Amino acid sequence: MAQPVNPLAEVGKSKKGKRLSPKEFFRKCREQKELLWMTIPFLIWLFIFKYLPLTGWTMAFQNFRPALSTFEQEWVGFEHFQFLFKDARFLEILRNTLAMSFINLILGFVTAIALAILLNEIRNLAFKRVVQTISYMPHFLSWVVVAGLVATALSIEDGIINTLLVGVGIIDEPIVWLGVGKYFWGIIGASDVWKNVGWNSIIYLAAITSIDQEQYEAAEIDGATRLQKIRYITLPGIRPVFIILLIMNIGYVLESGFEAQYLLMNPLNRDFAENLDIFVLRYGISMANFSLATAAGMFKTVVSIIFLFTANKIAGKLGESRLF
Amino acid sequence: MDFLRKLAGKRRGIDDLVFDSVNIVLMILLVIVMLYPMLNTLAISFNEATDTVRGGIGIFPRSFTTYNYAHVFENAQILRAGLTSILRTVIGTATGVFASACVAYAISREHFVLRRFTTLAFVLTMYMNPGLIPTYLLHRDLGLIGSFWIYIIPSLIGVFNIIVIRSFMDNVPKSLFESAQMDGAGEFVQFFKIALPLSIPVIATVSLFIAVGQWNQWFDVFIYNSSIPELSTLQYELMKVLSSSAFQSSGDAQSQIQAGAAGIVETVTPQSVRAAMTIVVSVPIICVYPFLQKYFVKGLTIGGVKG
Numbered sequence: 001m002a003q004p005v006n007p008l009a010e011v012g013k014s015k016k017g018k019r020l021s022p023k024e025f026f027r028k029c030r031e032q033k034e035l036l037w038m039t040i041p042f043l044i045w046l047f048i049f050k051y052l053p054l055t056g057w058t059m060a061f062q063n064f065r066p067a068l069s070t071f072e073q074e075w076v077g078f079e080h081f082q083f084l085f086k087d088a089r090f091l092e093i094l095r096n097t098l099a100m101s102f103i104n105l106i107l108g109f110v111t112a113i114a115l116a117i118l119l120n121e122i123r124n125l126a127f128k129r130v131v132q133t134i135s136y137m138p139h140f141l142s143w144v145v146v147a148g149l150v151a152t153a154l155s156i157e158d159g160i161i162n163t164l165l166v167g168v169g170i171i172d173e174p175i176v177w178l179g180v181g182k183y184f185w186g187i188i189g190a191s192d193v194w195k196n197v198g199w200n201s202i203i204y205l206a207a208i209t210s211i212d213q214e215q216y217e218a219a220e221i222d223g224a225t226r227l228q229k230i231r232y233i234t235l236p237g238i239r240p241v242f243i244i245l246l247i248m249n250i251g252y253v254l255e256s257g258f259e260a261q262y263l264l265m266n267p268l269n270r271d272f273a274e275n276l277d278i279f280v281l282r283y284g285i286s287m288a289n290f291s292l293a294t295a296a297g298m299f300k301t302v303v304s305i306i307f308l309f310t311a312n313k314i315a316g317k318l319g320e321s322r323l324f
Numbered sequence: 325m326d327f328l329r330k331l332a333g334k335r336r337g338i339d340d341l342v343f344d345s346v347n348i349v350l351m352i353l354l355v356i357v358m359l360y361p362m363l364n365t366l367a368i369s370f371n372e373a374t375d376t377v378r379g380g381i382g383i384f385p386r387s388f389t390t391y392n393y394a395h396v397f398e399n400a401q402i403l404r405a406g407l408t409s410i411l412r413t414v415i416g417t418a419t420g421v422f423a424s425a426c427v428a429y430a431i432s433r434e435h436f437v438l439r440r441f442t443t444l445a446f447v448l449t450m451y452m453n454p455g456l457i458p459t460y461l462l463h464r465d466l467g468l469i470g471s472f473w474i475y476i477i478p479s480l481i482g483v484f485n486i487i488v489i490r491s492f493m494d495n496v497p498k499s500l501f502e503s504a505q506m507d508g509a510g511e512f513v514q515f516f517k518i519a520l521p522l523s524i525p526v527i528a529t530v531s532l533f534i535a536v537g538q539w540n541q542w543f544d545v546f547i548y549n550s551s552i553p554e555l556s557t558l559q560y561e562l563m564k565v566l567s568s569s570a571f572q573s574s575g576d577a578q579s580q581i582q583a584g585a586a587g588i589v590e591t592v593t594p595q596s597v598r599a600a601m602t603i604v605v606s607v608p609i610i611c612v613y614p615f616l617q618k619y620f621v622k623g624l625t626i627g628g629v630k631g
Contacts, residue, residue, distance in 0.1 A: 002625045007447045007487045011440070020437075028437040034511035035436050038426040042481060043438075043445060045423075049462070049478050050449040056458025066461075115354070118347050131351045133614050134358050140609045142540030144563045145602050149361040151566070152595075158379035160360065194357070206625040226343045251451055259543065263566065277456075284457040285547060297455025305451055 002206035004245055008324040060295035080295040090279070090296070096185075097275040101256035103189040105249055111197045113238065116204035117230055132205075135198025143195075143259035150191050150264060154178055178264060181272035188260050188273075203245070204238050211237035243320045251308030254300045276300055362606070369393070369599035373592045391590045392600040401553060402561055402601070409539060409558040409605075412475040416538040421531050423481050425523070428489035429515050446483045460547065469548045472555060475538070482537075485530045488623050492526035493519055529623035532616050536609055562601045565594060 020028065029036060060080055062073040084090045115135065122128040138146065153160050154177040162174035177183050215233050224232070258277040265273040274282075276296060284293030308323075316322045363383040368376050369392050371385040380386075396402055430436055431443050459478075468474040496519060504514050520527070542559035549555040613620075 005484065005487055005491065005624060007450060007483055010487055010490070011444050011447050025437065032435075032437055032511070035430045035433060036438070038511070038515070039430045039438060039442050042423055042427050043442060045477075045480060046445055046449065048466075049459075049480075050452070050454070053454035053458035053462045054452065056454060056461055059458070118350060121343070121347055122351065123344070127348075127351075131355060133617060134355050136613065136617070137358060137362075137610060140536055140540075140613050141606055142542065142559050144540075144542055144559050144566060145606055148562070148566050148598055148602055149365065152365070153361055158381075160364065198358070202621055202624050206621070225339055263563070280456050285460065290457050290461070294455060294457045297453075297457060301451070301453045301455060304453070308451060 002203070002210045002241070004203045004241060004248070006244060006248065006323060008248075011324065056294060057298050059291050060298050062291055064291045064294075066290070076291075080292050081299070083292065084295060084299070092271065093274050093276060093279045096272055097254055097256045099256075100185050100188050100261070100275060101253050103185055104192045104256065105253075107189045107193050108196065108200060109242070109246070111193050112200035113204050113242070115197055116201040116208060116238070117234055119201065119205055120208045120234070121226065121230075132198065135201070137198070138195045139199035141195070143263060146191060146195050147260060147263035150187065150194075151178065154187070176268075178266060179268040181269045184264075184269045184272040187264065188257070191260055191264075192257065203241060207238045207241040208234055240321045243315055244323060247308070247311045247315055247323050250311040251304050253307050254303050362610075365599045365602050368596060369603045371596070372590070373596035376596055377593060389590065392592055392596045393604075395592045395597060396600045396604060401556070402558070404554065405556045405558050405561045406604075408472070408555060412472070412541075412557065413535050413538040416476050416479070417531050417535045419476060420480055420482070420485070420534040421527060424485040424530060425489055425520065425527065426515070427481065428486045428493060429511075429519050431486070432490050432493040432519075433511070446481075446486060450483050463548065470552055470555075474544060474548045475541070479537070479544075482534070485533060489523065489526050489530060492523050492623070496522050525619045526623055528616055529619045532613065532620060536613075539605075539609060558601070558605045562598070562605055565598050565601060568594065 058070075058073075061077060062075055064073055119128055119132060122131070141149075154162070156162060156174045156176050159174070159177075161177065162171075165171045166174060175183075177187060211233065215237075216229055219229050219233060254276055256275050256277075258275070258281075261273050261275055262278055262281075265278070280293045280297050280300075283289045283296070312323050360383065364381065367381050367383050367385045370388055370390065371381055371392075372387040372389045373392065375387040427442065427446070431439050433439070436442075463469055463474060463478065468477065500518050500522075501514055504518055509517070540559055542557065542563050545555065545557050545560040546563070550560075
């Protein structure tokens with residue numbers, strides 16, 4: 001069975017060895033000097049760049065002022081968190097974050113699985129390959145480029161979307177898509193699908209190809225139609241991969257993306273576009289309110305971890321494949 | 325219909341014919357949706373700016389010119405940004421791949437004493453994100469702000485890349501390492517002479533991932549080096565054009581520029597400059613990724629993929 005690359009499972013695989021006595025440990029270290037040379041510099045890098053900044057979380061509990069030393073900061077407890085959850089604007093931002101994140105999650109899964117199934121049903125291999133290659137292309141474009149393409153396509157003057165919709169009579173007048181807040185979530189969802197659907201289908205297509213072909217042959221003898229084969233063989237076949245990817249992504253539920261929103265945001269759609277990451281950027285960098293921005297960022301990380309563990313537990317309880 | 329029949333290949337009944345036809349139509353639609361925005365941009369980039377303003381450009385230029393590109397390539401700032409983009413991509417990819425491969429090799433060795441510790445330490449960081457502000461302050465304290473190395477050092481290693489390389493190296497026959505050890509080869513020799521050469525496909529894949537990430541990055545320029553023109557990159561320059569022209573209708577803000585000694589007046593608009601820049605930043609990647617397709621498809625999956 002093809003599996004998605006799952007880093008958390010790797011930890012489980014490298015089983016705990018028996019505890020070494022300190023003497024034995026140092027003897028082994030001397031023996032494996034070369035392997036240590038290949039890892040310790042990067043472990044130091046890891047410590048400095050990924051673990052050391054975690055101490056910055058203390059800022060969330062202070063009225064942090066950059067000019068003062070650690071010991072002179074004023075501690076305020078959970079004041080910043082309380083402020084955030086009483087702030088109507090922050091709650092709106094939380095709503096936007098969750099909405100866009102769920103829309104992207106669901107649209108992302110549905111379209112990727114659908115594309116993988118349709119690709120698998122193509123019998124002409126050359127055609128299949130061409131479609132695949134083209135569908136991966138947008139994944140390699142930057143969000144700056146994609147945001148530009150989206151803005152052009154939605155433009156009121158000459159945008160293809162307005163031209164088409166007016167042309168077939170679905171709408172009478174061109175719509176300023178990026179100027180109306182309620183369209184924003186849909187635009188982000190659609191842009192995300194456009195950019196990533198091909199890429200996301202790769203893993204499902206791999207999972208489908210590794211389904212036992214005899215099942216299809218047996219179904220054929222029993223007179224199953226193509227749709228029945230998809231329903232009863234293909235979909236159950238990719239279920240384990242789907243569950244693993246779902247759990248992996250639920251950990252990122254407050255990461256609704258940053259670049260697409262930031263680049264397509266404007267004063268007219270801002271109330272629907274601003275998400276947690278933009279909030280952190282605005283308070284932290286533009287307004288230099290480090291404490292509040294850190295509190296918001298810390299909230300995001302803590303929720304991610306809680307969601308990840310909960311989803312993993314639930315999957316285990318339901319008898320599904322787990323991450324770790 | 326003949327065309328459809330050819331694409332559909334052998335089939336059995338009328339149900340199959342309907343299914344295949346619908347499927348092929350859907351796939352052709354998908355291809356159009358994927359390609360049209362880029363083809364439209366390509367057409368605009370080769371169309372005279374004043375003509376583009378009239379609207380109605382599809383996938384072919386109406387009034388061909390290369391002036392938009394000339395304008396882009398005459399801009400000293402864009403050329404400098406291009407150089408920075410190339411430098412960060414080359415240096416970032418070389419150092420990133422080497423570092424990831426080193427760690428991946430070490431944790432693929434079952435006897436390695438820090439194997440579990442190293443794996444755990446790296447994987448945990450995927451979910452323990454310190455957040456923007458603590459990271460920003462760290463980079464400031466380390467003096468990385470206003471420096472080229474902010475593009476290279478903090479993003480040196482991606483955990484995902486380590487795992488991708490590692491799972492590939494797991495499939496290198498153990499006997500190769502064992503016989504090398506018999507001959508007295510150390511870990512460095514085994515890494516450079518056995519593990520790396522046999523992992524070329526995965527190294528290519530990870531190089532592509534890192535190179536694309538570096539080439540497409542604009543946020544670190546925006547946050548750390550936005551006031552230093554020398555350290556700007558192509559994506560950041562494009563982002564500036566995008567945000568400055570987002571609210572202007574394409575007809576506004578035309579800058580008239582004398583072109584050549586013949587005194588022909590050609591103009592550019594933000595729209596046509598943006599189109600040309602979009603093509604310039606996208607073409608290098610679009611030309612490379614199809615050749616690595618069979619590698620990255622394998623790189624994303626672990627386990628028995630047939631075919």
